[in-house]
Amino acid sequence: MMKPxxxxxxxxxxxxxxxxxxKGARIHAGGTDLLGCxxxxxxxxxxxxSISGIKEWSGMTGRPDGGLKIGCLTTIASIxxxxxxxxxxxxxxxxxxxxxxxxxxxxxxxxxxxxxxxRCWYYRGDFPCARxxxxxxxxxxxxxxxxxxxxxxxxxxxHPSDTAVALSALQARLTVxxxxxxxxxxxxxxxxxxxxxxxxxxxLEPAEILTEIHLPAPAAGARSSYRKIRSRQSWDFALTSxxxxxxxDKGMVSxxxxxxGGVAPAPWRAAAAEKLLAGKKLNAALxxxxxxxxxxxxxxxxxxxxxxxxxxxxxxxxxxxxxA
Ligand SMILES: Cc1cc2nc3c(=O)[nH]c(=O)nc-3n(C[C@H](O)[C@H](O)[C@H](O)COP(=O)(O)OP(=O)(O)OC[C@H]3O[C@@H](n4cnc5c(N)ncnc54)[C@H](O)[C@@H]3O)c2cc1C
Numbered sequence: 090m091m092k093p094x095x096x097x098x099x100x101x102x103x104x105x106x107x108x109x110x111x112k113g114a115r116i117h118a119g120g121t122d123l124l125g126c127x128x129x130x131x132x133x134x135x136x137x138x139s140i141s142g143i144k145e146w147s148g149m150t151g152r153p154d155g156g157l158k159i160g161c162l163t164t165i166a167s168i169x170x171x172x173x174x175x176x177x178x179x180x181x182x183x184x185x186x187x188x189x190x191x192x193x194x195x196x197x198x199x200x201x202x203x204x205x206x207x208r209c210w211y212y213r214g215d216f217p218c219a220r221x222x223x224x225x226x227x228x229x230x231x232x233x234x235x236x237x238x239x240x241x242x243x244x245x246x247x248h249p250s251d252t253a254v255a256l257s258a259l260q261a262r263l264t265v266x267x268x269x270x271x272x273x274x275x276x277x278x279x280x281x282x283x284x285x286x287x288x289x290x291x292x293l294e295p296a297e298i299l300t301e302i303h304l305p306a307p308a309a310g311a312r313s314s315y316r317k318i319r320s321r322q323s324w325d326f327a328l329t330s331x332x333x334x335x336x337x338d339k340g341m342v343s344x345x346x347x348x349x350g351g352v353a354p355a356p357w358r359a360a361a362a363e364k365l366l367a368g369k370k371l372n373a374a375l376x377x378x379x380x381x382x383x384x385x386x387x388x389x390x391x392x393x394x395x396x397x398x399x400x401x402x403x404x405x406x407x408x409x410x411x412x413a
Contacts (some may be wrong), residue, residue, distance in 0.1 A: 094135055097137070098142055101143065102146070102300070106268070109296045109298065115134045117137045118162060118198040121197045126206055149163060149174075154306055156303060158302070161201075161300050165185045165194040165195075169185035169186035179313050180255040180333065184252050185251070187251050200299045204293070207248070209235075209244075219243050220244050226242065233245065234393050235326075239353040241282065242284065244287060248355050248356060253276070253356050254330055254348050255332045257348040258333065258346045258348045259305070259334060262274070263301070263303075266300045267294060278292065282354055309336075316403050328396065330351050333346070333347055347363050347366070349383065361382040362382040380408075
């Protein structure tokens with residue numbers, strides 16, 4: 090049976106922050122992940138604080154510098170449908186359109202998508218794994234076909250969020266509010282590798298809320314895309330995904346960003362591929378070499394070496410599509 094908990098629907102940011110500042114309190118945004126976690130006894134709560142009614146944290150507005158502010162409660166569906174995003178930040182709109190199912194996209198929020206808990210079957214199942222305070226990651230010796238090929242351990246889950254990978258390629262900055270005030274965290278520093286923290290996936294302290302996502306103004310000549318490979322074409326998490334952002338000037342790549350999903354406990358930067366692409370004319374041969382470079386450093390486990398080939402192919406294919 091689920092442990093009883095108190096429930097509060099906050100009406101203002103101040104009310105939400107005050108309500109969260111007590112032991113055992115948790116945020117409820119769309120609830121599509123939180124309720125599953127409680128139902129599966131992944132953790133218990135004393136108080137659930139719904140932030141879904143806070144208008145200040147919903148929707149998108151332009152920034153004075155030409156960038157965009159996205160409130161944490163903006164639904165995945167509205168991000169997928171946004172004409173502005175499709176035109177200026179295609180990688181994010183495409184990633185959002187690949188999240189889960191239409192129903193989950195309508196209910197789920199971008200803040201919740203970034204803060205959702207791992208989907209590893211040992212973590213979600215009835216196993217005392219390292220992430221739940223146990224001594225071992227069962228994926229190391231067990232069923233590891235969906236697990237990480239880039240991880241220093243001790244835990245080998247893959248981060249489940251599609252939008253996290255896209256926002257990494259866009260170099261988003263996140264606003265975090267808490268009892269000590271407000272701080273800005275570059276998305277690159279938001280997610281925590283398991284060797285830094287085994288019991289949480291990001292830098293948020295218990296009473297902190299991710300309130301806003303800020304995108305820089307689109308650069309001249311920039312284009313971007315998101316490619317997700319999954320086992321089935323209905324809802325499913327990524328086996329591998331690629332978020333690409335390129336700035337192209339007279340056919341030459343002046344800057345490249347290449348981030349991978351489905352392969353590591355946090356969005357994974359394919360730095361060798363970025364380095365290879367910068368300053369070169371994009372063609373089929375370069376796309377193939379960048380695909381090879383993107384897989385550098387991968388250490389597959391017994392059943393997931395296929396992801397190494399998937400990374401190579403997905404990066405190459407994404408580059409060729411942007412070239413077309
Ligand atoms: C069947 C299924 C398939 C799915 N497939 C995919 C997929 O393919 N790709 C993908 O990316 N996702 C997928 N998801 C995950 C889904 O997208 C998330 O459940 C959803 O985005 C979470 O949003 P939410 O608003 O419902 O979050 P909630 O469930 O309300 O919250 C999720 C977690 O984040 C915390 N949280 C929520 N908002 C904030 C905030 N603003 N600041 C700090 N902490 C916060 C909550 O306390 C909770 O721990 C799937 C989920 C399901 C159930």
